[in-house]
Amino acid sequence: MSNTPPRSTQPTSVPVFRRILVLGGFLAGGIGVVGAVVGGLVAGGTGVVSALIGTAMAVVFMGITAGSILLANRFAGSQGAVGAFFAIVLGGWLVKFVVFLVLVVLLKDQPWIAPVVLFLSIIAGVIGSLAVDAIVVLKSRMSYASDVTLPAASTED
Numbered sequence: 001m002s003n004t005p006p007r008s009t010q011p012t013s014v015p016v017f018r019r020i021l022v023l024g025g026f027l028a029g030g031i032g033v034v035g036a037v038v039g040g041l042v043a044g045g046t047g048v049v050s051a052l053i054g055t056a057m058a059v060v061f062m063g064i065t066a067g068s069i070l071l072a073n074r075f076a077g078s079q080g081a082v083g084a085f086f087a088i089v090l091g092g093w094l095v096k097f098v099v100f101l102v103l104v105v106l107l108k109d110q111p112w113i114a115p116v117v118l119f120l121s122i123i124a125g126v127i128g129s130l131a132v133d134a135i136v137v138l139k140s141r142m143s144y145a146s147d148v149t150l151p152a153a154s155t156e157d
Contacts (some may be wrong), residue, residue, distance in 0.1 A: 043114040050117040058125020069094025
């Protein structure tokens with residue numbers, strides 16, 4: 001009889017990405033509030049709108065990355081599904097790229113947008129989400145080979 005606990009079918013990266021989503025949401029709330037206050041002081045109502053739109057863009061893009069990896073992890077159990085995992089993650093990145101380009105073209109010349117405030121709130125969101133990713137991964141204390149099953153020890157000694 002073995003004393004080892006039953007092995008989870010969920011990859012060990014799932015709690016890490018869930019934590020990234022939660023902390024990224026808190027970060028976005030902070031960036032949205034600070035950006036709206038500063039944008040309001042600098043550019044009035046258009047600054048507030050621009051800061052909130054920029055923050056929303058950063059949150060959506062961060063969420064697409066972590067969400068696509070969480071979705072792809074559902075297919076990570078079998079060897080044949082490796083292609084599906086990478087297709088989902090790559091598809092998420094392509095969606096982010098296309099949505100970003102469409103939003104930039106649509107928002108470029110709008111009179112109700114303060115471009116500098118929008119740009120700075122997007123940059124704050126990107127740098128903040130990179131910091132959240134790094135901090136969560138560093139604090140996760142996950143080994144390099146976390147989902148590896150070693151063969152049983154040989155008893156022929």
